Amino acid sequence: MRRVSTNSFFRVVGPKLVALITSGPLDDANAMAATWHSPISFDPPLYGVSVSPKRATHSIIRETESFGVNLMPYEMVDSAHACGRISKSELRDKLEIAGIKVFEGPELGVPLVEGAYAAMECLLVDRMELGDHTWFVGEVRSVLAGATRGGIVDVSSVRPLLYLGNDLYLTVDPDSVRRGRVKGRPQLS
Numbered sequence: 001m002r003r004v005s006t007n008s009f010f011r012v013v014g015p016k017l018v019a020l021i022t023s024g025p026l027d028d029a030n031a032m033a034a035t036w037h038s039p040i041s042f043d044p045p046l047y048g049v050s051v052s053p054k055r056a057t058h059s060i061i062r063e064t065e066s067f068g069v070n071l072m073p074y075e076m077v078d079s080a081h082a083c084g085r086i087s088k089s090e091l092r093d094k095l096e097i098a099g100i101k102v103f104e105g106p107e108l109g110v111p112l113v114e115g116a117y118a119a120m121e122c123l124l125v126d127r128m129e130l131g132d133h134t135w136f137v138g139e140v141r142s143v144l145a146g147a148t149r150g151g152i153v154d155v156s157s158v159r160p161l162l163y164l165g166n167d168l169y170l171t172v173d174p175d176s177v178r179r180g181r182v183k184g185r186p187q188l189s
């Protein structure tokens with residue numbers, strides 16, 4: 001390895017899973033691409049996303065106190081990318097241009113993305129201004145999942161969308177799936 005600028009730390013942590021963060025009313029919904037998102041807690045179930053105050057999504061989440069997290073398949077790369085390069089503050093019909101359709105979440109009525117392979121409705125429970133972004137913390141109120149095997153995403157039929165940086169995307173190789181082992185310890189089955 002060689003030392004690189006601290007300003008480019010976020011470039012070397014890829015690839016990262018692409019989510020569309022949905023917000024707003026169903027008839028005027030927004031969706032923005034995000035890679036800075038994470039589970040936070042099992043109990044209560046909490047999920048976080050880091051959003052710049054420059055995003056239209058930022059003020060919508062503050063106003064509505066809810067958001068959706070939608071994990072996107074590789075097939076929808078151009079739609080997801082458009083949601084990461086167009087702002088709803090410039091183009092009101094952003095979702096139409098991006099080719100994104102939404103439906104009403106079952107618990108909070110948050111817009112969720114058709115074609116996502118997993119989606120969650122989150123109720124805003126906390127927010128922290130951290131540097132030049134806001135960390136929005138949501139309590140997960142509903143979870144929708146597509147193809148799963150043993151409760152986890154079935155990557156033989158779902159191709160998760162990952163972002164590498166510099167407008168480059170990829171997906172996973174299902175043939176690379178293998179069970180991790182702690183060498184020298186008996187297997188817990």
Ligand SMILES: Cc1cc2nc3c(=O)[nH]c(=O)nc-3n(C[C@H](O)[C@H](O)[C@H](O)COP(=O)(O)O)c2cc1C
Pocket residue numbers: 018030031032033034035036037050051052054055056057058081083084085086087088089094163
């Ligand atoms: C792959 C990708 C990931 C992104 N991740 C984030 C993120 O985690 N947080 C953020 O604030 N912006 C992120 N962005 C930028 C926003 O998605 C982009 O500014 C978007 O146009 C905001 O839309 P809005 O203004 O309609 O909310 C990302 C963009 C791309 C292309």
